[in-house]
Amino acid sequence: MANILITGASRGLGVEMAAEALERGHRVIAGVRDIATQGKLAALAEQYGSQLELAKLDVSDEAGLADLAASLKQQGRSLGAIINNAAILEARNTSIEELDMNEVLKSFDINLFGPMRVVKHFLSLVTEPNGAIINISSEAGSISNAYPGDYPYGISKTALNMFTQQLLSAVKKQGIQVLSVHPGWMKTDMGGENAPTNPRQSAKGILDLAEGRIVPQGKFNFVDYTGKEMPI
Numbered sequence: 001m002a003n004i005l006i007t008g009a010s011r012g013l014g015v016e017m018a019a020e021a022l023e024r025g026h027r028v029i030a031g032v033r034d035i036a037t038q039g040k041l042a043a044l045a046e047q048y049g050s051q052l053e054l055a056k057l058d059v060s061d062e063a064g065l066a067d068l069a070a071s072l073k074q075q076g077r078s079l080g081a082i083i084n085n086a087a088i089l090e091a092r093n094t095s096i097e098e099l100d101m102n103e104v105l106k107s108f109d110i111n112l113f114g115p116m117r118v119v120k121h122f123l124s125l126v127t128e129p130n131g132a133i134i135n136i137s138s139e140a141g142s143i144s145n146a147y148p149g150d151y152p153y154g155i156s157k158t159a160l161n162m163f164t165q166q167l168l169s170a171v172k173k174q175g176i177q178v179l180s181v182h183p184g185w186m187k188t189d190m191g192g193e194n195a196p197t198n199p200r201q202s203a204k205g206i207l208d209l210a211e212g213r214i215v216p217q218g219k220f221n222f223v224d225y226t227g228k229e230m231p232i
């Protein structure tokens with residue numbers, strides 16, 4: 001049993017990872033922007049009681065993150081895993097000529113600086129054995145598979161993959177695993193109705209990776225949810 005912090009746990013992949021982690025007996029701190037959340041997460045809270053804790057968490061709010069981390073520290077709490085899941089997909093299919101640079105700034109703020117802020121404030125809490133930091137990335141961040149259009153999203157995920165490698169080199173000696181994981185094209189608000197992958201399926205693979213049950217393949221720590229190497 002580990003304590004797992006998940007950002008963006010209100011819906012989509014985030015809530016499915018919370019559900020999967022709870023079913024496996026982990027304790028989950030579900031980071032949500034709106035604590036009065038409805039739907040699946042509220043049902044999980046009712047089902048699992050104190051095994052699930054809802055925490056107000058906006059990855060763009062560094063002071064709020066610092067406060068939450070300080071309050072957990074004060075309670076003597078620890079973490080086994082952090083899953084940086086929250087992200088936005090803005091300016092889809094927009095050409096460079098039409099790109100609003102504010103969308104780029106916002107995407108970097110949430111998709112890259114968000115995970116960096118979270119790790120900055122919560123890393124010292126990752127003291128449980130075989131700790132893991134999972135950055136939910138995307139095939140859209142793969143330089144080898146670059147496609148036109150999703151500039152803010154794609155580039156923010158490429159940079160997130162670099163953060164994964166840098167962080168890994170910093171914390172490997174503490175026995176902490178750091179991975180960038182492409183969760184597949186999933187049926188969520190972001191992925192849309194036509195997506196082939198059920199987010200619960202991805203959640204299972206990501207939990208297997210976080211628990212060290214699947215050993216990731218490849219030179220760089222960028223894999224899909226089954227542990228298969230993704231092209232950098």
Ligand SMILES: NC(=O)c1ccc[n+]([C@@H]2O[C@H](COP(=O)([O-])OP(=O)(O)OC[C@H]3O[C@@H](n4cnc5c(N)ncnc54)[C@H](OP(=O)(O)O)[C@@H]3O)[C@@H](O)[C@H]2O)c1
Nearest residue numbers: 008010012013033058059086087138185186188189190191
């Ligand atoms: N869906 C796909 O096909 C796909 C493919 C590749 C990678 N991914 C990646 O998988 C992850 C999950 O995607 P998803 O499909 O579940 O997305 P989603 O359905 O759009 O859900 C996004 C989640 O992020 C949260 N969020 C957004 N801005 C936030 C902020 N500033 N602070 C904290 N939370 C914030 C949202 O919270 P609110 O409810 O408060 O808005 C929501 O919980 C993302 O990292 C995404 O890039 C998804």
